[in-house]
Structures are given as structure tokens and as C-alpha cells.
Amino acid sequence: MSDRDPRYLLFHTGRGRFALSVVGLFVFLAIFGTILAPDDPDASSTDIFAPPSTSHLLGTTENGADVFSQLLVGARVSIIVGFAAAAISALLGSAVGLASGYFGGWTDRILDPVENWFLVIPTLPLMIVLASLLSPSLGVLIVVIGLTSWAGTGRIVRAQVLTLRERAFVERARALGAGHPYILRTHIFPNVLPLIFANTVLIVAIAILSEAALSFLGLGDPTRISWGTMLENAFESGAPSAEAWWYVIPPGLCITTLVLSVATLGYLFEEHINPRLAERRETQVTAA
Amino acid sequence: MSGRWLAGKALAALLTLVFVIVFNFFLFRVMGDPTSQLVRIPNITQERLDAIAEDYGVDKPLPTQFVDYVGDTAQLDFGISHRSRESVWTEILDALPWTLLLVGTGTLLATLIGSWLGVVAATRRGRPTDNRLLGFSTFTYSAPEYWIGIILILAFAWWVPILPAGQQVTPGIEFSGFIAEVLDVLEHLILPATAITLMLLGQYFLIMRSSMVDVLTEDFITVKRATGLPWERVVRSHAVPNALLPLVTLSAIQFGIVVGGAITVETLFSWPGLGELTFNAINDKDFPVLQGTFLVFSAGVILANLLADCLYFYLDPRVQAR
Numbered sequence: 001m002s003d004r005d006p007r008y009l010l011f012h013t014g015r016g017r018f019a020l021s022v023v024g025l026f027v028f029l030a031i032f033g034t035i036l037a038p039d040d041p042d043a044s045s046t047d048i049f050a051p052p053s054t055s056h057l058l059g060t061t062e063n064g065a066d067v068f069s070q071l072l073v074g075a076r077v078s079i080i081v082g083f084a085a086a087a088i089s090a091l092l093g094s095a096v097g098l099a100s101g102y103f104g105g106w107t108d109r110i111l112d113p114v115e116n117w118f119l120v121i122p123t124l125p126l127m128i129v130l131a132s133l134l135s136p137s138l139g140v141l142i143v144v145i146g147l148t149s150w151a152g153t154g155r156i157v158r159a160q161v162l163t164l165r166e167r168a169f170v171e172r173a174r175a176l177g178a179g180h181p182y183i184l185r186t187h188i189f190p191n192v193l194p195l196i197f198a199n200t201v202l203i204v205a206i207a208i209l210s211e212a213a214l215s216f217l218g219l220g221d222p223t224r225i226s227w228g229t230m231l232e233n234a235f236e237s238g239a240p241s242a243e244a245w246w247y248v249i250p251p252g253l254c255i256t257t258l259v260l261s262v263a264t265l266g267y268l269f270e271e272h273i274n275p276r277l278a279e280r281r282e283t284q285v286t287a288a
Numbered sequence: 289m290s291g292r293w294l295a296g297k298a299l300a301a302l303l304t305l306v307f308v309i310v311f312n313f314f315l316f317r318v319m320g321d322p323t324s325q326l327v328r329i330p331n332i333t334q335e336r337l338d339a340i341a342e343d344y345g346v347d348k349p350l351p352t353q354f355v356d357y358v359g360d361t362a363q364l365d366f367g368i369s370h371r372s373r374e375s376v377w378t379e380i381l382d383a384l385p386w387t388l389l390l391v392g393t394g395t396l397l398a399t400l401i402g403s404w405l406g407v408v409a410a411t412r413r414g415r416p417t418d419n420r421l422l423g424f425s426t427f428t429y430s431a432p433e434y435w436i437g438i439i440l441i442l443a444f445a446w447w448v449p450i451l452p453a454g455q456q457v458t459p460g461i462e463f464s465g466f467i468a469e470v471l472d473v474l475e476h477l478i479l480p481a482t483a484i485t486l487m488l489l490g491q492y493f494l495i496m497r498s499s500m501v502d503v504l505t506e507d508f509i510t511v512k513r514a515t516g517l518p519w520e521r522v523v524r525s526h527a528v529p530n531a532l533l534p535l536v537t538l539s540a541i542q543f544g545i546v547v548g549g550a551i552t553v554e555t556l557f558s559w560p561g562l563g564e565l566t567f568n569a570i571n572d573k574d575f576p577v578l579q580g581t582f583l584v585f586s587a588g589v590i591l592a593n594l595l596a597d598c599l600y601f602y603l604d605p606r607v608q609a610r
Contacts, residue, residue: 113303113307116300116304117304117307117308120304120544120586120589120590120593121304121308121544121586121589122543122544122547122548122585122586122589123544123548124547124548124551124552125547125548125551125566125581125582125585125586126582128551128566128570128578128582129315129578129579129582130315132570132573132578133315133316133575205430209430209432212432213432213434213548213552216432216434216552217551217552217555217567217570218570219570231435231438234438235434235556239438239442240438240441240442240445240446240453241445241446241453243442243446243447245442248435248438248439248442249439251435252431252432252435252436252438252439255431255432255435256427256430256431256432256435259430259431260426260427263430
């Protein structure tokens with residue numbers, strides 16, 4: 001197994017193993033979190049802002065609900081929004097990138113400024129504007145984040161397709177009379193797919209952070225518990241002044257660990273596709 | 289020719305801004321009719337609604353509305369805030385200096401500390417210091433800035449109560465003089481500016497580190513060392529200046545992220561800037577204000593990108609030769 005092999009990078013390097021197990025754990029919690037939660041995460045009690053104890057592993061919230069249970073249940077929103085929004089973003093980005101790169105001409109002249117626009121416009125304000133015009137729900141969050149984060153993928157795919165289009169094997173296919181759909185399907189798309197994949201993994205990380213930020217600002221789904229809404233509730237209810245560190249630290253730590261792990265997976269795939277990147281990182285390590 | 293390259297960039301920036309204005313119109317007039325929120329007021333009469341609609345000009349056909357809108361925007365007339373009944377532009381002008389102070393301080397500190405740490409790590413590549421710095425910056429880079437902010441509040445405003453938890457000045461205090469007021473504002477600035485600095489630090493560190501690593505492997509560095517120049521001086525006078533270029537591009541890209549950070553961090557610290565204005569507008573469904581802040585944020589980012597392009601043009605002879 002070469003050290004450029006994705007299986008090696010994932011299962012035999014420290015950071016690959018760490019990232020994979022964290023993502024695995026949180027995906028597991030997203031599915032079974034509601035069953036595993038020791039308490040009803042919405043249940044209120046008079047035991048407010050209670051520090052961690054044997055009955056409440058991570059203490060209680062401003063309503064006396066169990067923080068640990070909320071944490072387990074909250075994984076679902078992050079995972080769903082992260083993956084679904086990244087899927088929309090990947091679809092849009094690759095469609096636009098393929099079309100403007102492959103067809104060029106007017107298609108490119110129209111799509112390229114749109115892509116540029118989405119690259120330049122500050123993302124969080126754009127998401128805020130869209131989310132506050134629509135009423136908050138999980139679906140709205142997914143669509144809003146997906147719609148605002150595809151431009152980077154589009155740019156990368158377009159650049160790659162521009163070079164692929166001029167390659168001999170594509171010209172050969174064209175000379176033999178292959179149509180556009182055939183060339184796109186058999187020659188162009190398979191060659192940009194790894195790139196799209198690596199980039200989409202990174203977008204998952206961005207989407208998770210975006211969901212948390214929007215939820216923190218009160219634009220999340222009001223019917224669901226997420227780590228972002230936990231931080232919002234903690235802050236609004238004065239958890240810092242109650243010095244309720246058990247309520248404040250865990251949700252943010254979950255977001256950070258998940259984002260860090262997903263991003264690490266993305267970088268590992270990038271290294272697999274682009275060995276020059278890995279070689280550079282490697283020389284950095286071995287040169288010392 | 290070189291001049292045309294800059295002119296092209298300026299034109300592109302202008303076009304992007306025009307696009308924002310058109311987009312704003314569609315968002316707030318077509319998708320979200322400004323009167324739609326008012327229908328929820330109980331017992332409102334149809335006449336009253338019509339009067340409000342006329343007030344906003346939404347009774348006219350869309351093309352007329354669009355021309356009015358563009359004219360108003362060109363004159364910086366963004367309408368009246370639903371909440372305060374004040375002009376949106378006045379509210380923005382009041383908030384802008386606070387945001388510039390917070391974001392400016394944070395960016396300056398992040399650039400200085402981040403690039404300095406980047407140089408430190410690059411010259412100690414692979415050693416414990418480098419690994420610790422890499423770990424620290426990747427962590428702060430992935431962590432939500434408002435979470436770091438909450439922890440700062442918990443730690444330094446409540447646990448060890450040495451700094452104020454929010455707002456820009458101590459309320460209800462008569463200051464003895466201008467200096468005393470400035471000092472009070474600075475005291476309030478420490479925590480939110482730290483949150484912004486920690487949010488941006490990681491990226492500056494990582495870029496500076498890898499840029500320095502590249503430069504340090506180049507031949508001219510080896511030649512400089514061979515001439516007997518002390519290592520410290522090779523780094524300071526020859527490697528660092530050559531490694532700074534990527535930072536210029538980064539600061540422009542970062543500006544879009546800074547805007548997001550300003551919104552969450554200002555909300556957290558009740559800092560009276562554009563971010564808090566945006567947050568209040570979200571809560572009150574105050575669309576004219578939201579529209580105004582979105583336009584100002586976008587214009588700021590577009591301008592920052594243009595400035596970075598100009599700076600790049602000035603710093604990198606390869607661009608000028610194009």
C-alpha cells in the first residue's frame with residue numbers, strides 16, 4: 001500500500017484515524033443520539049444551572065434540562081445540515097463549473113460573473129438576509145447554506161475542465177464524433193470527480209460552522225436542539241454570569257472537534273489527489 | 289498594459305456592486321414585501337395598509353419601484369428603520385466607527401501576531417514549538433469565534449472579574465476628561481478584540497508559515513548564509529520581506545470572514561457597531577436596516593478586494609509586466 005493511498009492516509013496515520021473516529025462517532029450520535037440520551041433534552045426542572053454530578057453528567061441548563069442529553073441530540077442537526085448543504089453546494093458548483101469550463105463562450109461569459117459575485121459577497125450576511133426573509137426551519141438552513149457556498153467548487157472545477165478540454169484524449173473523442181453529453185460523462189466528469197469530492201468535504205466543515213453561527217444568531221430551526229442553539233440559549237440566559245462552564249464549553253468543543261476532523265479528512269483527500277501538496281508538507285516534516 | 293489591468297479590476301468591482309444593488313431590490317421588494325410584516329398587526333384596516341403601501345411606494349408597478357429604488361440608493365437613502373423610526377443611513381453612520389475600531393484592532397493584532405508566530409514556527413520547522421503553534425492555530429481556526437468570546441466573558445468578566453462583559457463604555461459615568469473616556473473604551477475593547485484576533489490569527493499564521501518555509505528553501509537564502517551573514521539577519525532582512533506577499537491577498541479574502549465575525553462578536557458583547565445593528569434588525573424583522581447593513585458590508589468587502597489588488601499591483605512587478 002503506497003503512502004499516497006487513501007486507505008493508508010485514513011487508517012494508518014494518526015490524524016487520519018483521529019478524524020475518521022470523530023466523524024464516525026458524531027454520525028453515530030446523529031442517528032442514535034435521541035435513543036442514547038439519558039434524559040429528555042427538553043424536560044425542564046427546578047434544578048437550574050446545576051454543576052456536573054452523577055445524575056447530570058454535564059450539569060443542567062437555565063431550564064434545568066440535562067446538558068449532556070442536549071449535546072447528544074444536537075449532533076443530528078450539525079450532521080444533517082453539514083452533509084445536505086454540502087451536497088447542494090457540490091451539485092451547483094460542479095454543474096456551473098462544468099458548463100462554463102466545457103462550453104466556454106457565452107455560457108462562460110454569463111456564469112463567470114455570477115460565480116465571481118458569490119465569491120466576493122460576504123457569506124454570513126448573505127445567509128442572514130436569505131434566512132430572515134424565509135421562516136426558519138431545517139430545510140431553509142440547508143438551502144440557504146447550500147446556495148451561498150458553491151462558488152469555490154465552481155471555480156476549481158471550471159479551471160480543471162479548461163485544461164481537460166484541450167487534452168488529446170478529449171480531442172480524439174471529439175474527432176471520432178462523440179457528442180457533448182458523452183464526452184462530459186466519460187472523459188470530463190470522472191476526471192474532476194475527485195476534486196469535487198475533496199472540495200465538498202471541506203464545504204461540509206464550512207456548512208457546520210455556518211449552521212452554528214446562524215442558530216447562534218437566532219435563525220436556526222426553533223423546534224430542534226443544535227449546538228448552535230445551545231450556545232444561543234446559554235448566552236441569552238446568562239450562563240457566563242452564572243459561571244456555568246459546563247453549559248458553555250461542551251457545545252463549542254463539539255463544533256470545533258467535528259469541524260477540525262471533517263477538514264482534516266478534506267485535506268487528506270486533497271493530498272491524495274494532489275501529491276505535490278503532500279510532498280511539500282512531507283518535506284516540511286522530514287527536513288527538520 | 290498595466291494600467292488596463294487595474295482599470296479592469298475597478299470596473300469588475302463596480303459591476304459587482306451594481307449586482308448587489310439589483311439583488312437587494314429583488315430580495316427585499318419581490319421576495320419580502322416591506323408591508324408583508326405589517327399585515328400581522330391585529331385590527332389593521334385596509335385603508336391603513338394602503339396608506340403604508342403608498343408610503344413605501346410599493347403600490348407602483350415594479351419597474352417604477354426599481355428606478356425609485358436605484359435613485360434612492362445612489363443618494364444613500366436606504367429608507368426608515370421600522371424600529372427606531374430613524375433614517376437607516378444615520379444608524380449606519382453611527383455604528384460604522386465602532387465596527388471599524390473593533391475589526392481594525394482585531395485585524396491589526398492578528399496580522400502582526402499571526403505572521404510573527406508564522407516566522408517563529410517556520411524557522412523551527414518540525415520542532416515542538418512548531419507543532420504546538422500548528423495545533424493551537426488549527427484549533428482557533430476551527431473554533432466558532434463567538435464561542436471563544438463566551439469563554440473569554442466567562443473567564444475574565446465573571447470568574448476573574450477584571451474586564452467588562454460588554455458594551456463600549458461604562459454606562460452612567462461622568463468622565464473627568466477625554467483621556468479617561470478613551471481608556472474606558474479601550475478597556476471595553478480588550479475582550480471583543482481578542483475574540484476577533486483569535487478568530488483570524490490561525491489563517492495568518494498558516495499562510496505566513498508556509499510562505500516562509502518556501503522562501504527559506506530558496507537558493508538566495510543559502511547564498512546569504514554562505515556569505516557569513518548572521519541567521520537572524522538573513523531571516524529578518526531577506527526571508528521575511530519576500531514571504532509577505534501572500535499575506536496581502538489573504539487580508540482581502542479575510543475581510544469577508546471578518547464581517548461575519550463582527551456580526552457574532554458584536555452581538556455577544558453588545559458592541560454598538562454594524563454587527564449588532566444587523567442582529568437587532570434580524571430580531572425585529574427590520575428589513576430596511578438589514579438591507580442597508582448588507583449593502584454596506586458588501587461594499588466594504590468589494591472595496592477591500594480592490595485595495596488588495598492595487599497593493600498587489602504595486603508590490604509585485606510580475607503583475608505590472610503583464
